[in-house]
Amino acid sequence: MPTVTTPNTGIEIFYEDHGDPAHEVILLVMGLGAQLTLWPDEFVDALVGEGFRVIRYDNRDIGLSQKMEGARAPGLAMQVLRKKIGFPARVPYTLTDMAHDGIGVLDALEIDAAHVVGASMGGMIAQLMAVHHGHRLLSMTSIMSTTGNGKLPQAEKHAMDALIAPLKSMDEESLVAHGLNVAKNIGSPGFPFDPEAQRERVLRNIRRSVYPAGLPRQLAAIIDDGCRRARLADVRVPTLVLHGEDDPLVKLEAGEDTARHISGARLVTIPGWGHDIPAPLIPRVTGEIVAHARGG
Template sequence: MQTPRLVDAGGLTLAYETFGSPDAPPLVLVVGVATQMLGWPDGFCQALADDGFHVIRFDNRDIGLSTHLDDAGVPDLMAILSGESTAAPYTLADMADDTASLLDALGLERVHLVGWSMGGMIAQEVALRHGARVVSLTSISSTPAAHIGKPTPEASATLMWPAPKSEEEAAALMVNAYRVLGSPAYPHDEEWLREVGAESFRRSNKSAGKVRQFAAILVSPDRRPGLAELTVPTLVLHGEEDPLIQVDGGHETAAAVPGARLVTWPGMGHDLPRELWPTLIGEIVEHARRSPKEES
């Protein structure tokens, strides 16, 4: 297990880890809401590194070992969801700027950017706001706007479950959540889910940050007008049985970006099934290699 490194990025501290040679083309993984960098499995990251990339994963703001913005308070999600409020401490654009600041701190001029779930939304924003920094964009299980591909009631409920109070509760919560969110056609790796749940609790058991992250998703504007002008080579991957961000999110993302390629899988939910790793990683690697050469 790696010891995470900490770096100052735009006034925040971001925790990150790397896989592979620093001399290889950099590929940055952006994770989803309420999820620490551990949501990108070690084996998935190492496989990308073995295919010739310097892989960087990191904790977004308000999660894990990165800065928690506790002074910002807890937004009223019900008021935001009902349309009575648009007040949130920050937006996805701010989180995209965090990602760009991480690149600055690590001395990376241009990178391949891969985002999953909320991370895909952030990656889209990075491409819109800092397009010169992005060699290729891969958006996985994501959407261009919060109202597209809305979650099923069962999936939405998992976001509101009470925060765990122990490692054991955190492990069980992770397993139970992915019984709802995971891929119905593939086995769930419950041992890995338990390990990640428990380790995430050990790293940080603060829970208010996930509410602020969720609020950022809800108040951020529809990205489709900007995506329509995007020139970054874009790949969109999505599970056809995703209950948290339904597959419409992937279709609309791909439809918005000129020249984007869309790949969907039957039986895949809102996770990265180990059985699909060779295919998922193959798509990411092929897309990155087809994109213009980076200068790092």
């Protein structure tokens, strides 16, 4: 099983390495409660086919990476309240810690620099890699993500409720139903998914790993990090921001705000795209990433 222990944070991270080791690296960083498999194989294959070495990994506390067993996340409502009044709650780890994990993967694999592509929470992590380790990034692509500013439009209730809903049972059928409900509520209205194909993907992910305890700890890290606007103002990494115009979870305005607060960032928005990576959009999204990486 390919794992590395990051030299800087001491966390065991599971990763996959695709393509020619001599090629430039694209590092893929996934989002909240999401395993590396949420980057579709076809997405990875498309990037490899364009001549890149592609590394995707499970963030800490999810998938096959190290779990923070026994660590307690603060209650969501109380954490939000304390953040608003200037008294942040104690969290098991921060988004900056998770950004250091990603750089630690590069360190462990002896990779000097990479194009970093992050989706959703992974986009936040990629932003913090650019903030703290900008010299290690050849370029950055922030997908369906945000600056974290509290005045931006919030997620549609049905999307957030589906994402953070507690599991009713750990039996396989209940887990599949939960996964399908999340996909339905955050997905792309312009690119409806095939129910059978989606069920197969959900089932495959469930059989790989189920670890619901990690999601509230990762969510606590997101809330704790707050607004990144001021930190992003100093980023000089060539940046592409990709966002769906119909994203119900991280609204379009969040992507626009991200591009506005990173010097020289280019914004690309796509009609009908929600908060997933539908198969019909893989050529368009990977094409944008490749063009940016080559230009960056």
